Amino acid sequence: MAEPTMGHPQAAFVDVYRRTVAALTQLTAAHRFIVAAGAGTLAMEMAVVNALGPGERLLVVSHGLFGDRFAAIAASRGIQVERLTPAGPGQAVSPARLETALKSSRFGAVTVTHVDTSTGVRAPVTSYLPVLAASDALFILDGVCATGGIEEPMPQWGVDLLVTTSQKALGVPPGFALLGLSQRAVRKRTSITGPLGAYYTDILNWLPVMDDPSTYFATPPVNLVVALDRGLKIIAEEGLPARIERHERQGRAMQAAWRALGLVPVPAPGLEAPTLSVLRYPQGVEDGPFRAAAEREGALLAGGVGELKGQVFRVGHMGNVTRGELLAVVAAVECALLQCGYRLQLGSGVGAAQAVLGAPPQPAGHP
Numbered sequence: 450m451a452e453p454t455m456g457h458p459q460a461a462f463v464d465v466y467r468r469t470v471a472a473l474t475q476l477t478a479a480h481r482f483i484v485a486a487g488a489g490t491l492a493m494e495m496a497v498v499n500a501l502g503p504g505e506r507l508l509v510v511s512h513g514l515f516g517d518r519f520a521a522i523a524a525s526r527g528i529q530v531e532r533l534t535p536a537g538p539g540q541a542v543s544p545a546r547l548e549t550a551l552k553s554s555r556f557g558a559v560t561v562t563h564v565d566t567s568t569g570v571r572a573p574v575t576s577y578l579p580v581l582a583a584s585d586a587l588f589i590l591d592g593v594c595a596t597g598g599i600e601e602p603m604p605q606w607g608v609d610l611l612v613t614t615s616q617k618a619l620g621v622p623p624g625f626a627l628l629g630l631s632q633r634a635v636r637k638r639t640s641i642t643g644p645l646g647a648y649y650t651d652i653l654n655w656l657p658v659m660d661d662p663s664t665y666f667a668t669p670p671v672n673l674v675v676a677l678d679r680g681l682k683i684i685a686e687e688g689l690p691a692r693i694e695r696h697e698r699q700g701r702a703m704q705a706a707w708r709a710l711g712l713v714p715v716p717a718p719g720l721e722a723p724t725l726s727v728l729r730y731p732q733g734v735e736d737g738p739f740r741a742a743a744e745r746e747g748a749l750l751a752g753g754v755g756e757l758k759g760q761v762f763r764v765g766h767m768g769n770v771t772r773g774e775l776l777a778v779v780a781a782v783e784c785a786l787l788q789c790g791y792r793l794q795l796g797s798g799v800g801a802a803q804a805v806l807g808a809p810p811q812p813a814g815h816p
């Protein structure tokens with residue numbers, strides 16, 4: 450990103466841009482893929498805008514703040530929304546409830562958040578697939594905290610619009626609205642004939658540029674595209690199956706560490722995301738002092754958002770993180786808990802994580 454900015458019509462840059470579109474199309478197995486400047490939220494809006502014809506309703510499966518955001522986007526456009534939420538944070542909507550909702554009325558599209566970053570819940574997507582396949586509603590999947598770290602094959606899952614962004618499991622700086630499209634999603638947008646009420650987010654303005662990135666619609670964020678290209682190269686070198694397996698293992702290691710420390714995750718057993726942990730504060734540990742102590746130990750932890758604000762802290766373990774970084778975070782959490790008066794045995798969390806991660810691989814050429 451610190452390299453001098455290329456001109457966006459310059460052949461060298463056009464090649465880089467074309468490569469990112471091709472790599473993301475391949476990574477997600479999308480029919481078409483859009484790389485636009487923005488943020489994950491813009492990709493969410495782009496999905497809603499293009500998936501619904503006039504008067505069509507949206508069904509939102511929400512496991513937290515980011516699920517609810519789809520409902521807010523729809524409401525801002527006057528789209529009627531039905532929201533399915535579980536009994537409490539950390540739970541998931543059952544496939545039976547999704548089925549009942551889809552049978553009781555017509556929806557243009559359904560949104561599911563693959564990993565809701567506010568609760569750490571990984572949606573039981575595969576259990577929804579038969580129900581979704583039996584409906585003609587388009588399937589919008591928010592993969593922001595999953596793409597590149599958790600399996601989410603678009604064609605096999607019947608995903609029509611895959612929403613994602615760069616700064617989560619893809620491990621690239623922020624600045625992108627990334628959107629994978631199925632053939633059905635492109636056909637759906639094409640079938641909407643009146644004014645869309647959107648311009649920058651209209652996929653019909655983007656598809657020709659994705660076909661030929663030497664053409665102009667809106668100026669791409671050149672240096673960021675260079676970074677995205679580099680990030681996608683790192684992913685390709687690791688290989689997606691290996692990367693998914695690594696995230697699974699990392700998730701198990703972190704969960705083992707939290708268990709050893711007596712911390713309670715928000716997600717119900719079996720719903721914990723491999724990409725981040727959301728943990729309840731033990732009695733007597735306060736959010737502000739705890740996270741300040743962790744930061745002094747070198748770990749930047751996120752606080753709770755939405756209804757969990759002040760009650761939980763969040764630890765990301767996605768993207769190009771190393772075993773050393775993961776173990777350092779667990780050690781920092783141990784120290785911060787101790788400093789906040791919580792009793793634990795130093796090293797017990799680190800040891801539990803190490804036990805899952807296994808012995809570090811010997812470098813090539815080691816005797």
Ligand SMILES: *Cc1c(COP(=O)(O)O)cnc(C)c1O
Pocket residue numbers: 488489490491515562564565566591592593594614617623
């Ligand atoms: C972070 C996040 C978003 C929003 O992405 P921004 O780039 O912050 O707009 C949407 N969905 C999920 C699941 C997220 O984790």
